[in-house]
Amino acid sequence: MKHILVIDDAATVRLYHRNILEGAGYQVDEAINGIEALEKVLVQPYDLFIVDVNMPKLDGYGFLREFRSQKDVLQSPAIMVSTESGTNDRTLGYVAGANLYLTKPVKPNELLSYVRLLIGDLA
Amino acid sequence: MAFIKKQTAHVESEDQDIRGLERDFIGLVAELDSDDSSVRRWAVRDLMPMPESSQPLVKRLTRENDASVRAAILNALAHLGDSVAVAGLVDCLRSEDAALRNEAIDVLKEVPHAVEPIIGGLLTDEDSDVRIFAVNILESLRHKNVEQWLIGVIEKDTHVNVCSTALDLLTEVGTEQSIPALNLLKNRFSDEPYICFSVDLALKRIANGSD
Numbered sequence: 001m002k003h004i005l006v007i008d009d010a011a012t013v014r015l016y017h018r019n020i021l022e023g024a025g026y027q028v029d030e031a032i033n034g035i036e037a038l039e040k041v042l043v044q045p046y047d048l049f050i051v052d053v054n055m056p057k058l059d060g061y062g063f064l065r066e067f068r069s070q071k072d073v074l075q076s077p078a079i080m081v082s083t084e085s086g087t088n089d090r091t092l093g094y095v096a097g098a099n100l101y102l103t104k105p106v107k108p109n110e111l112l113s114y115v116r117l118l119i120g121d122l123a
Numbered sequence: 124m125a126f127i128k129k130q131t132a133h134v135e136s137e138d139q140d141i142r143g144l145e146r147d148f149i150g151l152v153a154e155l156d157s158d159d160s161s162v163r164r165w166a167v168r169d170l171m172p173m174p175e176s177s178q179p180l181v182k183r184l185t186r187e188n189d190a191s192v193r194a195a196i197l198n199a200l201a202h203l204g205d206s207v208a209v210a211g212l213v214d215c216l217r218s219e220d221a222a223l224r225n226e227a228i229d230v231l232k233e234v235p236h237a238v239e240p241i242i243g244g245l246l247t248d249e250d251s252d253v254r255i256f257a258v259n260i261l262e263s264l265r266h267k268n269v270e271q272w273l274i275g276v277i278e279k280d281t282h283v284n285v286c287s288t289a290l291d292l293l294t295e296v297g298t299e300q301s302i303p304a305l306n307l308l309k310n311r312f313s314d315e316p317y318i319c320f321s322v323d324l325a326l327k328r329i330a331n332g333s334d
Contacts, residue, residue: 010288011294011295012291012321012324053221054221054224055225056229059225061221083255092221104317107317
């Protein structure tokens with residue numbers, strides 16, 4: 001079973017993503033900010049990350065920059081999901097190491113399509 | 124005894140060298156533009172007790188590249204907490220620098236007395252991103268009007284992400300007085316699965332009396 005880490009400081013958003021992903025057969029873990037996510041990737045490899053941008057302590061950009069610099073952990077794809085739709089925010093996401101930048105709110109079918117595409121799980 | 128006094132004077136002299144020679148307001152403001160980040164950091168620290176420091180600190184904030192100096196400035200502005208400091212922090216919400224935006228949000232959460240008079244304006248700002256950040260500030264503001272402000276947002280704001288951000292928080296703090304606004308929101312955004320999901324969750328939590 002493919003393992004996905006959802007990183008978002010909003011509990012409702014984490015639950016929303018968890019419901020969608022678990023409903024499609026994925027195993028899901030959660031982290032409430034970039035720091036907690038970095039701690040989790042040290043002990044558990046993940047097949048995909050869904051990363052919010054604005055989070056306390058360490059935001060999504062900071063998480064991806066730090067994660068992408070760690071060559072000894074599995075460098076899985078990351079979907080950045082944000083309320084901010086500006087070109088600059090999108091560019092910053094890709095520069096930090098996102099594979100895809102989506103603007104909230106994300107519809108379930110849209111999210112699952114991109115997850116399957118990036119995780120190599122297409123039927 | 125005399126020996127001890129002499130030694131103390133020597134230490135103070137060294138400390139003075141590190142922190143610069145002039146510790147008056149004008150000298151400290153000048154040191155905010157020093158090329159040496161430790162000099163700038165000390166200047167920020169020594170400006171903090173001076174009430175007129177907000178303006179030069181705000182001016183320095185957006186140009187400051189050193190993370191530790193920036194943290195010191197933000198800490199000083201939170202300590203000062205006057206209208207100039209808060210206005211400077213609010214300007215940071217419009218910055219292209221995501222880290223600065225987040226840092227400003229964290230500081231504004233710490234000064235509820237200063238934020239209260241301006242939160243209404245932020246929640247109706249023409250920039251939807253600023254309205255979202257304003258809701259983020261409410262998250263930890265610990266103010267008695269938080270629920271009422273959030274109800275106002277989900278009743279009136281037309282931007283789905285502003286409403287969804289308010290909804291995220293209302294799911295945690297909402298009471299029975301939020302129920303009509305929640306139902307109205309679900310009707311307004313009936314084609315948005317996330318809004319419907321969150322409203323249902325909020326209503327369920329309110330019904331269960333969950334904290």
